[in-house]
Amino acid sequence: KAGVTQTPRYLIKTRGQQVTLSCSPISGHRSVSWYQQTPGQGLQFLFEYFSETQRNKGNFPGRFSGRQFSNSRSEMNVSTLELGDSALYLCASSRQVDDLTDTQYFGPGTRLTVL
């Protein structure tokens, strides 16, 4: 079974631009979560989607947004990029929501560099 895929793997942008990252979950997984990982802050939760609806949202500004499509694929968008947005963006998928034993599996990540 194929794992979580993320595209692109690497991105270089300049301040003020916007960026869209894509995530395809494991086949049969309906929940997708996004995380930002930086050396200083570690892995931080951005948002979670299930059935095209945002279920949870982390403490990030409105410049960070996301969506999920009917085939469970998800995208996240960051507008008006800042230098501090440089990070590894990780997508994780799981089978379903509201199951204590449900487990998240991570994609390889997208490395975003903002210049």
Add this chain to the structure above:
Amino acid sequence: QKEVEQNSGPLSVPEGAIASLNCTYSDRGSQSFFWYRQYSGKSPELIMSIYSNGDKEDGRFTAQLNKASQYVSLLIRDSQPSDSATYLCAVKLQAGTALIFGKGTTLSVSS
């Protein structure tokens, strides 16, 4: 604010020794706990999950959970140099599947 705390390390152990990694969490209602391993430049991979108080063993790995003390630990027996990585403790939000992560403990196993 839900928090997960880990010692950042580095934790250094010789090959063959037992490595002990610890984690505390703030949300007393949390019920699902996970340990992920992350090699440098790679994404996190799941090692263990635990939901009930007590010990859960899987090969060389043992996860321990004490909900009364809000404490989770991971023991790695017969540590190998290939175990050298950052170990992330994660707690599931009570609703949904999203996880709150600690900042990770870096383990170094010397041969």
